[in-house]
Amino acid sequence: MIVGKDVCKSFEGFKALDNASFHVRKGSVYGLVGPNGAGKSTLIRHITGVFEPDSGSINVAGENVFENSVIKEKIAYIPDDIFYFKQASLDDMMKYYAGIYKNFDRDLYEKLCGGFPALDRKMRVRRMSKGMQKQSAFLLAVSMRPEILVLDEPVDGLDPVMRKQIWNILLNEVTKYGVTVLVSSHNLRELEDVCDYVGIMNKGKVIIERSLAELQGSVSKIQIAFADEVPDFGKYVNVVNHSVMGKVHTLIVKGDSETVEDKLMGLNPILMDLLPLTLEEIFIYELGGENYEVKDILF
Ligand SMILES: Nc1ncnc2c1ncn2[C@@H]1O[C@H](COP(=O)(O)OP(=O)(O)OP(=O)(O)O)[C@@H](O)[C@H]1O
Numbered sequence: 001m002i003v004g005k006d007v008c009k010s011f012e013g014f015k016a017l018d019n020a021s022f023h024v025r026k027g028s029v030y031g032l033v034g035p036n037g038a039g040k041s042t043l044i045r046h047i048t049g050v051f052e053p054d055s056g057s058i059n060v061a062g063e064n065v066f067e068n069s070v071i072k073e074k075i076a077y078i079p080d081d082i083f084y085f086k087q088a089s090l091d092d093m094m095k096y097y098a099g100i101y102k103n104f105d106r107d108l109y110e111k112l113c114g115g116f117p118a119l120d121r122k123m124r125v126r127r128m129s130k131g132m133q134k135q136s137a138f139l140l141a142v143s144m145r146p147e148i149l150v151l152d153e154p155v156d157g158l159d160p161v162m163r164k165q166i167w168n169i170l171l172n173e174v175t176k177y178g179v180t181v182l183v184s185s186h187n188l189r190e191l192e193d194v195c196d197y198v199g200i201m202n203k204g205k206v207i208i209e210r211s212l213a214e215l216q217g218s219v220s221k222i223q224i225a226f227a228d229e230v231p232d233f234g235k236y237v238n239v240v241n242h243s244v245m246g247k248v249h250t251l252i253v254k255g256d257s258e259t260v261e262d263k264l265m266g267l268n269p270i271l272m273d274l275l276p277l278t279l280e281e282i283f284i285y286e287l288g289g290e291n292y293e294v295k296d297i298l299f
Pocket residue numbers: 011012014015016034035036037038039040041042043
């Protein structure tokens with residue numbers, strides 16, 4: 001749905017994007033993460049056709065997006081710095097967007113407003129708190145009934161209840177209408193509940209792009225105990241971390257989870273448990289040794 005190839009962009013000689021390549025599949029939720037200044041917002045501005053790459057290409061639905069109004073109509077974009085007309089209330093903004101976007105769904109807007117009771121629809125949006133402005137932008141974007149939703153830090157500055165609300169609405173849109181979502185965030189913990197794919201950016205490049213399923217099946221955390229002699233685990237599986245407490249060994253093992261489990265079961269343990277790993281842990285263990293300072297990138 002969205003394919004970027006070797007995208008480069010420099011600002012006054014500074015390479016904000018340095019051969020960034022990525023692929024967002026139709027109907028998926030793609031989380032873009034990375035440290036401050038990694039290039040996430042710049043990449044997003046290319047995807048939404050605001051910027052033209054110096055070199056490389058970005059195709060959305062098979063077409064070049066820059067200055068392409070037909071493609072841009074399919075995209076709803078919430079930037080990190082949201083624009084509202086000076087005097088406009090939320091309802092005024094709704095009327096404005098309803099006039100521009102032919103798919104704008106007023107019934108959906110009304111329904112969604114019910115889920116954000118703290119929003120005063122008659123108040124000037126620019127007078128609202130930052131969090132409320134974010135909520136307003138989100139309501140408007142979803143009501144456009146876009147094929148693609150591009151969200152730059154959509155829940156940044158929102159309270160936990162609103163964060164959850166927004167993620168729920170997003171997931172509902174994806175499941176019901178097959179909307180493709182690209183979302184940037186600093187929060188891997190939140191992304192792991194909603195994303196199918198994760199792209200990590202650093203210094204203008206997308207350094208890692210993996211599906212969540214692929215990641216979750218690639219590293220396992222196992223607690224295992226033996227009655228007598230403890231085997232040399234390294235002979236059977238690829239252990240990247242090993243700690244012991246009493247008789248219980250906790251192993252982090254790289255490789256296909258099922259194969260790992262079978263191999264360790266073959267060693268006849270008296271206890272063996274597979275424990276869940278967080279996405280943060282998976283990235284750290286999965287990428288350890290690939291010359292990335294993953295901890296520095298993610299936290
Ligand atoms: N219009 C611009 N002019 C000059 N430099 C820019 C411009 N836009 C971005 N940059 C630079 O490009 C780099 C990437 O910025 P960008 O905003 O894309 O990062 P980011 O990953 O979104 O960061 P954050 O997480 O802090 O929002 C930064 O060093 C920034 O200063």
